[in-house]
Amino acid sequence: MIAFEYVSDDAALADLVAHYQQSDILVLDTEFVRTRTYYANLGLIQAYDGKRLALIDPVSITDLSGFWQLLSNPNIVKLVHSCSEDLEVFAHYGQCQPTPLFDSQLAASVAGLGHGLGYAKLVEMCLDVSLDKGESRTDWLKRPLSDAQLQYAANDVYYLYQLYPILKQKLIEQQRLSWAEEESQRMTEGRLAEIDFDNAYLKVKNGFQLNQQQLAYLKVLSTWRLQKATHRNLALGFVVKDHGLIGLAKKQPKNMMELGKLADLTELEKRINGRDMLAVMQKADLDNLPELIDVLALQPGYKAGFKEIKARLLEICEAEQVPSELMAAKRHIHDYMNWHWNNKQGDSPLLLNGWRGKLAAPALLSLTF
Template identity: 65%
Template sequence: MIAFQYIDNQAALDALVAQYNEAELLVLDTEFVRTRTYYARLGLIQAYDGKHLALIDPLAVNDLSGFWALLTNPAITKLVHSCSEDLEVFANYGKCQPAPLFDSQIAAALCGWGHGLGYAKLVEQQLSISLDKGESRTDWLKRPLSAAQLQYAANDVYYLYQLYPALKAEVERQGRMDWVLEEGARLTAGRLDRPCGDMAYLKVKNAFQLTPKQLAILKVLAKWRLEKALSRDLALGFVIKDHGLIALCRKPPQNIGQLMRMNELTEQEKRIHGKELLEVMVTADVNNPPPAVDVLALRPGYKASFKVVKALLTAICDTHQVPEELLASKRHIHDFLQWHLDAQQGDLPLLLTGWRGALAAIPLQTLELSI
């Protein structure tokens, strides 16, 4: 049994924060629930500095500001594992991002232990301990939490602390600590920015198929949907699904009767949003539509250029023992080709910056691409 302190009052949290402020390393994890909401709903925070393992109840403690301040203390390294969703929680609830950030999943990949390792797999591989996954589907908003659920939560930070010394030593031996911290900073970048309503239409599936006039309608609809989702804390699809927005743009209804006959919208979508949808659609500036959604992958020469870049990056990965998923992912190559097509204007693509750029920038920029 792992010993922990359950923090459910302000005095206990304040005392804990004072202790953690003296730490050099703080292991972090969160438990949350996400069903219909835009943002995950925080149910529990786990933290461990090697001396004090705490399970913090955010439903019981009203003021977490002291704890959130720990996350930006530059003297404390924050240790996490596969932290993307945790970072979303920190941004939404704490309005902050942890720094400096050491993600053990990324570190394990960069030092050759394996790419994309789950926490339980990494613990089993390095510590020969098999973790119980039986509480993974817990409703973390329900109270009280059982002893088994609390132990499950404690495990997530306790064993990660045990993993850290060997993982850190191997990363440092290979001279890649700066790489790990760079990846941590990249993961947190932009997390505090509010989603941009004017650009929301670019994330709607099949937006590229629309005409300029239809795209102008989609722009105002997608912005409206995002604002509605944020104000009501609903996942986008629980406001209106993508295919419903596309249908409205392709054949815009002129009145509520036409809208009510659309099969692409659910009865609930029609009933709740029908009138408002019509009001939003007439605000579209069809005479000044947004730029067409350029699908780079459909352009002549894209596939051939992609293969050339992929082959080069694969060779670099083999030489430097770097997982292809971190250096030669489809997204990274696509962004590089987009930058190349845009006459090398705008922000540098990821492949030309940081540790990736140190490995790949010179050979990439000597390539002759046909796109």
């Protein structure tokens, strides 16, 4: 049994934060529920500095501001595992990001232990400990939490503290510690930016199929959907699905009778949001039409160029013993090609920066495609 303290009031949290402020390393994890909501509903925060392992109850505590401030302390390394969703939680509830950051999943990948390793697998590989993941799907908002739930939560930070020196030593021996730190810190970038309501339409699946007039309708509909989702804390798909927005933009119904005939919308979507969507579509700015969505993969020469870049990167990965998932991911190649075909204007792509740039830039810049 792992010893922990359950922190459920403001005074206990203040004492804990004062203690953690003197720490060099702080392991972090969160437990939350996210089924129909836009934002995760935070149920528990786990923290451990090697001395005090705390399970912090955000349902009971009224003021978490001291804890959020702790996460920005530059003198404390924040240790996490596969933290993308945790970072969303910190951004939404604390308007903060944990810096400096060290993600053990990324570190394991950089060190050559395997890409995308789960926490339990990594613990088993490095510490020869088998963890019970039986509570991974549980209601973290329900109170009281069971002993099994609490032990499960404590495990997630207790063993991660032990993993850190092992991973760090491997990276130092390979002269790649800075790589792992670079990858970890990049995960926090842009997470505190305000929600971009105006450009929500660019994230709608298959938006590239629409002409400019149709995009004008998609733009106002997507902005309305995102505003409603954030205001009511509903997942986007539980307001209206992407398929429904595309159908509305293409067919542009003028009244409830026409809207009722749309097969792209569910009956529930029509009944709850039909009139609102018709009203929103009246606001489409048809005098200032959006630009067509340019799909890079449809351009002539894309497939050949992609294949050539991918092959060159895989050669580098093999020679340098770098996981191909880190170096040759599709999105990285796509960004490089977009930059190259845009006359090398705008921000330099990731493949030309940091440790990737040191390995790949000479080879990539010599390519013509």
